[in-house]
Amino acid sequence: MSSGANATTIDVPETRAEAKGKAPLIAAPIVATTKATPHPNAGWKKGLAIFDFLLRLAAIAATLAAATTMGTTDETLPFFTQFFQFQASFDDLPAFMFFVVATAIASGYLALSLPFSLVSIFRPHAQGIRLLLIISDTVMLALTTAGAASATAIVYLAHNGDSSANWIAICQQFTDFCQSVSGAVVASFIAVVIFMLLVMMSALALRKH
C-alpha cells in the first residue's frame, strides 16, 4: 500500500486546531508551511474520487437496466383455454416485485449521490461526505443484494423447478419471460459488485487524510 506516501499527509484545519490546543506559540509557522506545500497524496485521492463518480454512473446504468427490464417483462402465450389465458408477468411473483422496487430505489439513490461524489472530487479531504456516502452505500449494497438474490432464487426455480416440492419449471413455456428476467438479475449483480467496490474505495479514502 501507499502508506509511506500517506504518512506525510497534513490536514490543514485539524493541524491548526491541534496546534492551537497544544502549542499556540508554534502554531502559526506550521500552518503557513502546510498551506504553502501542496498535498502529497491529493492526486491519489482525487483519482479515487473520480473513479468513484464513474462507478456510480455505471451502477446507475446497471440498476436502471435491471429495473426496467424486469418491470416491463410480460409474456402472454399464443394459446388459451376457454377459461383463462396463460400469462406471466413480473408482478405475479412478489420476489420480482421486490427486485424492481429495490433496484429502482438503488438507482434513485445513486442519482442523488452523484453531487456528493462530485464534491469529493474537488474536496478530496472532506471526511463528512465520504462517511455519509460509505454508510448509505452499505445500506444500498444490502438492499440491492437482497433484491438480486431473491430474484435469482425464483429465476432458478423457474428454470429448473423442484421435484420434491412439486414446483414445475415454467421456463419451458415462458421462454422470453425467463430470458429477460435472467438478464435483469445479471445486471443487478453487476450493480452489487459496483456497490462493494464503492464501499471499499470509500474506506480507502477515509484511511488517511
Add this chain to the structure above:
Amino acid sequence: MSSGANATTIDVPETRAEAKGKAPLIAAPIVATTKATPHPNAGWKKGLAIFDFLLRLAAIAATLAAATTMGTTDETLPFFTQFFQFQASFDDLPAFMFFVVATAIASGYLALSLPFSLVSIFRPHAQGIRLLLIISDTVMLALTTAGAASATAIVYLAHNGDSSANWIAICQQFTDFCQSVSGAVVASFIAVVIFMLLVMMSALALRKH
C-alpha cells in the same frame, strides 16, 4: 456527532513523520507535547472497538444458529403411498443449500476476525487492521444478505405458493419444516444487520485518528 472533540486528535506517529518532512526544527517539542498528553478520543475509539468485538460475538451466534437450524431441518410426513414417502429436507432446495453454505462461511469468517478485532481494542489507531476488517466485512455482508434473501424468497413461496406459476404452498403439509426454516431466515437477517453495523462502525473508526 463528536466532531468537535475529534478536531483535537493527534496521531503520534503521523505527526512525527509530518513534522520531520516539513519542519524538522520544531518537530521535537510537538512530539513531546503529544506524547505527554493522552489521546483525547482514544477512549471513544476503544469503546467502538469493544462494541465491534461484542457485535462479532453476537453475529457468530446468529449465523451459527441460522446455519445449524437450516442444516438440520428435515421432516418426514407420517403418511406415505406405495411408491414414496413424503419428505422435505433443506438439501432438496438449492437456495437453502446456498443459505447453509453462506451462513457457515460467514460464521467461520467472524470467528477468524475475532483476534483482529481484539488487536484493534488494544491498538485503536491501527488503520491497516480496520481497513482489512471493513473490506472483508463488506464482502461477507453481501454473501450473508444473498443467502438470507434467496432463502426468504423460497420460504415465502413455501408459505404462500404462487397461483400464476402453479406452485403450491407446501407449508400446509410440512409445518415443522417451514417453521424451522423461517427461524433460520430470521437469524440470518439479524446477522445481516450486525454486518451493516460493523461496516459503519469501522468507517467511523477510520474517519479520524
